[in-house]
Amino acid sequence: MIDLLKEADPEVYSVIQQELHRQMNVLEMIPSENLVSEPVLEAMGSVFTNKYSEGYPHKRYYGGNEFTDIVEEIAINRAKQLFGAEHVNVQPYSGSPANIAVYFALLQFGDKVMGMSLAEGGHLTHGHAVNFSGRAYKFVQYGVSREDERIDYDAMRKTALAEKPKIIVSGATAYSREIDFKQIHEIAQECGAISMTDIAHIAGLIVAGVHQSPFPFTEVVTTTTHKTLRGPRGGMIMCKEQYGQAIDKAVFPGLQGGPHEHTIAAKAVCFGEALKPEFKTYGKQIVKNAKALADALQAGGLRLVTGGTDNHLLLVDLSDKGVSGKEAEIALDKANITVNKNMIPFDKRKPFDPSGIRLGTPVLTTRGMKESEMKEVGRLIVKAVGKWNDEAMLANVKAEVIDLCKDFQFYR
Numbered sequence: 419m420i421d422l423l424k425e426a427d428p429e430v431y432s433v434i435q436q437e438l439h440r441q442m443n444v445l446e447m448i449p450s451e452n453l454v455s456e457p458v459l460e461a462m463g464s465v466f467t468n469k470y471s472e473g474y475p476h477k478r479y480y481g482g483n484e485f486t487d488i489v490e491e492i493a494i495n496r497a498k499q500l501f502g503a504e505h506v507n508v509q510p511y512s513g514s515p516a517n518i519a520v521y522f523a524l525l526q527f528g529d530k531v532m533g534m535s536l537a538e539g540g541h542l543t544h545g546h547a548v549n550f551s552g553r554a555y556k557f558v559q560y561g562v563s564r565e566d567e568r569i570d571y572d573a574m575r576k577t578a579l580a581e582k583p584k585i586i587v588s589g590a591t592a593y594s595r596e597i598d599f600k601q602i603h604e605i606a607q608e609c610g611a612i613s614m615t616d617i618a619h620i621a622g623l624i625v626a627g628v629h630q631s632p633f634p635f636t637e638v639v640t641t642t643t644h645k646t647l648r649g650p651r652g653g654m655i656m657c658k659e660q661y662g663q664a665i666d667k668a669v670f671p672g673l674q675g676g677p678h679e680h681t682i683a684a685k686a687v688c689f690g691e692a693l694k695p696e697f698k699t700y701g702k703q704i705v706k707n708a709k710a711l712a713d714a715l716q717a718g719g720l721r722l723v724t725g726g727t728d729n730h731l732l733l734v735d736l737s738d739k740g741v742s743g744k745e746a747e748i749a750l751d752k753a754n755i756t757v758n759k760n761m762i763p764f765d766k767r768k769p770f771d772p773s774g775i776r777l778g779t780p781v782l783t784t785r786g787m788k789e790s791e792m793k794e795v796g797r798l799i800v801k802a803v804g805k806w807n808d809e810a811m812l813a814n815v816k817a818e819v820i821d822l823c824k825d826f827q828f829y830r
């Protein structure tokens with residue numbers, strides 16, 4: 419894919435080639451990852467990386483921005499069309515700064531906010547103690563119920579009414595079920611909070627119509643652009659018109675300097691792709707694949723948190739399998755299957771060596787795999803996890819994985 423680099427810098431060229439080879443020869447099952455199209459890559463590598471454009475379209479602090487304005491407006495308009503958003507800011511460098519910008523825009527330091535606890539599926543930026551969010555604001559957390567491991571909306575409502583947070587954040591990073599954004603918005607209204615939804619993981623599924631959308635009711639929606647949406651690594655904030663000015667000011671000059679216009683150009687390309695009817699088919703296939711994989715894993719005797727999935731990800735509880743999440747991650751790595759260890763709700767183990775693994779289907783779906791391949795992938799995972807300390811068996815699985823990958827190459 420890259421020709422000039424080969425001569426100019428063989429050292430970096432070579433490591434990029436090795437990474438490409440790795441990506442094409444593993445089953446990449448980290449649910450927050452995806453493969454971008456070559457047009458997205460091309461926009462990322464464009465001359466927009468040269469440009470300083472602090473400010474917003476037609477209100478910049480630098481000259482020479484006539485084309486940057488156009489590309490940023492294309493991205494904004496396509497995002498509005500894609501989600502039905504009123505106001506869009508495409509400048510956040512990633513998902514985490516997008517969330518921090520919203521807090522910075524709408525809260526005073528020390529204000530009370532409510533978010534889902536990391537241990538039960540939320541994100542670091544939803545108030546974890548080690549994160550800026552948890553340090554700068556007073557977070558109260560909600561989570562899932564012990565009975566069905568799904569979000570406990572009744573408990574959430576009770577806490578919200580008692581604590582009266584200024585914002586209620588919904589959205590998750592390790593939750594395999596559909597989230598009822600409407601109900602959470604109503605709880606927010608009842609207690610006088612602003613409703614904020616972080617759709618980082620599921621943006622592409624919302625576009626495809628296979629997950630409830632937080633639009634038009636939720637007041638502020640943040641997302642990454644690089645997960646199921648299949649765009650460049652980046653963030654975005656969408657909100658009701660009334661919050662637009664405060665949020666724009668918080669992103670720049672509040673938190674960031676010059677926007678990454680090459681990434682914004684690539685976001686525009688990604689949104690263009692997501693507006694096509696094929697993207698809906700793609701998003702639906704991600705979920706079909708996740709369900710097929712869930713069936714295969716359960717048939718092989720693995721327990722899934724909540725008993726299954728509605729979206730692109732699965733959380734496997736290994737606590738009765740005699741193997742920890744960390745050991746399983748390492749074993750699967752040896753078999754060329756990339757997953758991540760993850761806490762399960764009410765985990766008795768620690769974050770560095772938890773009881774679960776988290777896996778998802780976006781990358782495999784992008785590569786063209788369907789339900790029949792998921793059955794095969796499930797079988798390989800069950801085999802590798804069962805024989806996690808058997809090097810010869812893991813090498814066997816690895817050979818099978820490489821063979822399967824041959825038929826699903828992605829980049830030319």
Ligand SMILES: *Cc1c(COP(=O)(O)O)cnc(C)c1O
Nearest residue numbers: 512513514541590591616618619
């Ligand atoms: C991934 C994720 C983010 C953070 O995105 P980064 O681009 O890694 O900063 C924020 N919120 C949720 C729910 C996520 O899953």
